[in-house]
Each structure stands twice: as structure tokens, then as C-alpha cells.
Amino acid sequence: MNAKSTVRERKVMPRNPDWTYEEAVLLHALYRRAPRAGRRHPAVEQLSGLLAVTAALRGVDxxxxxxxxxxxxxxxxxxxxxxxxxxxxxxxxxxxxxxxxKVVWARFAEDPVGLAAEEARILAAWQTSPVAHEAPQSPSRGPAPSFGEIVATRIDGPTVVYLLRLEGPVDRLITGDRPVLKLGLSNDVDRRIRELNAGFPESLGLAWHLVRSWVSPSGAAAWAVERAALMACHAAGWSLGGEFFRCSLELATAVVSDEFASLDRAN
Known part of the structure; x- marks a missing residue:
């Protein structure tokens, strides 16, 4: 009697490519900020989304x-x-x-400033990488380098604390229903928004938009409000690191307004 043999098909999942040096640098920079972050941590989701959305720009299948x-x-x-x-x-x-x-750790373990600079360099390079799509955006370039001494005088005065919302296909970078917000300060908010949006490749369709602004009598007062509001967001579990966080617009405006009210009471 012949024994019947059963052949089972085994589905082999495609193996993801090894992590590159650039990806490892971004990972180590994240480790510096959130060493125990799990898969649901906003910063982990943010890096995951960034690596996925820039894969095509970097020639990764x-x-x-x-x-x-x-x-x-x-x-x-x-x-x-x-x-x-x-x-x-x-x-x-x-x-x-x-x-x-081990290579990245050996290079930057004692040089957190160098790691942050390398992270910024990589992100800037990715933002300017060419990407294939049906209607390529025309390339642009900045002015040629100029050299010589530059003297500037900083004068304190009224400073704006601004609240921005990231609009466009945000879910390509990070998952979740709450808006991605940014808090900052400037004496020229329109210029600052243009600078921030210039960092996005046009093909991503992302842009910062002003939600609300508050005028502070001085730069020091604006900085104090910004710091206090960001710390409150961090304590509430909304922080994405730095000046970025996720919560409803109503909660965000309430937090900043409360900090301005506290500043007025203190004065």
C-alpha cells in the first residue's frame, strides 16, 4: 500500500531590505528621544510613516x-x-x-550634537531627492554661496506665538485621527510658515496652515508661554517631540490661552 504524501504550499513573504546607514541614523536619533518607545508610540509611528512614504524617493521597492x-x-x-x-x-x-x-553607535555615542546634525542633513537630502510621478515638479535651487562678515542686531519687542496645523495626506506620515500641530514663536509668522513649507517636497502635498496666533509683549514672554504650553501638552501625552503634538484644535488653543492668562496674572 502506497503512502500518500501531502505537499503543502508555503507562502514566503518578501524579505525587507537591510536598514541603510541613513535609516539607522534616524532610528538612533529616535532612540535618544524615546529609548523605550513601543509600536504605538507617536514618534515610532511618525518614523515608520516617514520611512514608508520616502521609500520611492530613495529607490526602495x-x-x-x-x-x-x-x-x-x-x-x-x-x-x-x-x-x-x-x-x-x-x-x-x-x-x-x-x-x-554598532557602526552608528560607535560614531555618535559620545556626540549627540553630531547625531542631531546628521539627522537634519539626511532629512534635508530626502526632501530634495527626485521622485518619479506623472507630472514632475520643476527643480529649483537656492542662491550661490556668499562669503564675508555678517553683523546683526537683535531687538526685543512684540512677538507672536503661533499654532499651525499640518494639512494634506498626513496619514502617509503618521496614523491617527487627531490633527498634527506645531507651536512656535516669530516676529514674522507668514515668513516662518513659508520657510517651514519650503521643506516639504511639492509632490507630498503637505503644508502648514495657521490656526491661531497670540501677540506677546516681548520675546522672553512669548518663549515662556511656548515652553509652558509644550510642557503641558507633553504631560497630557500629546507630544510628538520638540514643538510638535497631536490633540484637538479646541484643546490646543485652550492650553495656549491658559498660559497667556497665567502670564497676565503674574504681571
Whole structure:
């Protein structure tokens, strides 16, 4: 009697490409800010979205699992496994991380300023990378370098605290229903918005728009309100790091208005 053999088809998922040096730098910069972040942490979702949305710009054929939030969180645990401060607390990370982690760690472990500068350089380079689409945007370039001494005089005076909302296909960068907001200060808000929006490739369709502004009598007072409001957002669990956070527009305007009211009472 012949035994029947059963052949089972096994679906092989495509293997994601190894992490590049540039991706590892952004990961290590995130580790500096949120070393224990899990897959649902806003900063993890933000980096995951950024890597996914820029894959085509970087010539990467990305699969559906490419740099997803679970993978980014796992890679943070790989970085933790080579962090002496993390291990000294008796904590462990996932061992056997990619070799590129050790390269980036060795280069920037004692140079957080250098890591931040390299992160900024990479993000700027990605923003200006060419991308293939049906109607390519025309390239542009800045002015030629100029040299010589520049003297500036800073004069204090009325300063605006502004609240911006990121509009466009935001879900390509980060998931969630709440708006992505930015709080800042400037004495020329329109110029500042133009500067911020110039950092987005036109093909992404993203732009900052003014929600509300408050005028402060001085730069120092505006800075105090901005810091206090951002700390309140952080304490509420809304922070995305830096001056960025997610919550409803009503809550955001209430937080800043309350800080201005506190400043008035103090004076």
C-alpha cells in the first residue's frame, strides 16, 4: 500500500531590505528621544510613516511590512542591547541587531550634537531627492554661496506665538485621527510658515496652515508661554517631540490661552 504524501504550499513573504546607514541614523536619533518607545508610540509611528512614504524617493521597492511600527519598535530594542546605560540598569534589549547599529553607535555615542546634525542633513537630502510621478515638479535651487562678515542686531519687542496645523495626506506620515500641530514663536509668522513649507517636497502635498496666533509683549514672554504650553501638552501625552503634538484644535488653543492668562496674572 502506497503512502500518500501531502505537499503543502508555503507562502514566503518578501524579505525587507537591510536598514541603510541613513535609516539607522534616524532610528538612533529616535532612540535618544524615546529609548523605550513601543509600536504605538507617536514618534515610532511618525518614523515608520516617514520611512514608508520616502521609500520611492530613495529607490526602495517597499513591501507592505516595510519599516512598519512593529519593526521600528523592535529595532529600538536592538539599539538598547548595545547601550551601556540601558544595560547598567539591568534592562535588556533584543540581541544580535544589525551591524549598522554598532557602526552608528560607535560614531555618535559620545556626540549627540553630531547625531542631531546628521539627522537634519539626511532629512534635508530626502526632501530634495527626485521622485518619479506623472507630472514632475520643476527643480529649483537656492542662491550661490556668499562669503564675508555678517553683523546683526537683535531687538526685543512684540512677538507672536503661533499654532499651525499640518494639512494634506498626513496619514502617509503618521496614523491617527487627531490633527498634527506645531507651536512656535516669530516676529514674522507668514515668513516662518513659508520657510517651514519650503521643506516639504511639492509632490507630498503637505503644508502648514495657521490656526491661531497670540501677540506677546516681548520675546522672553512669548518663549515662556511656548515652553509652558509644550510642557503641558507633553504631560497630557500629546507630544510628538520638540514643538510638535497631536490633540484637538479646541484643546490646543485652550492650553495656549491658559498660559497667556497665567502670564497676565503674574504681571
Amino acid at each position: 517597499a513591501s507592505g511590512t516595510y519599516r512598519n511600527a512593529t519593526g521600528v519598535a523592535m529595532r529600538l530594542s536592538n539599539v538598547a542591547s548595545i547601550d551601556p546605560a540601558h544595560l547598567a540598569r539591568g534592562l535588556k534589549g533584543l540581541p544580535d541587531g544589525p551591524r549598522i547599529d
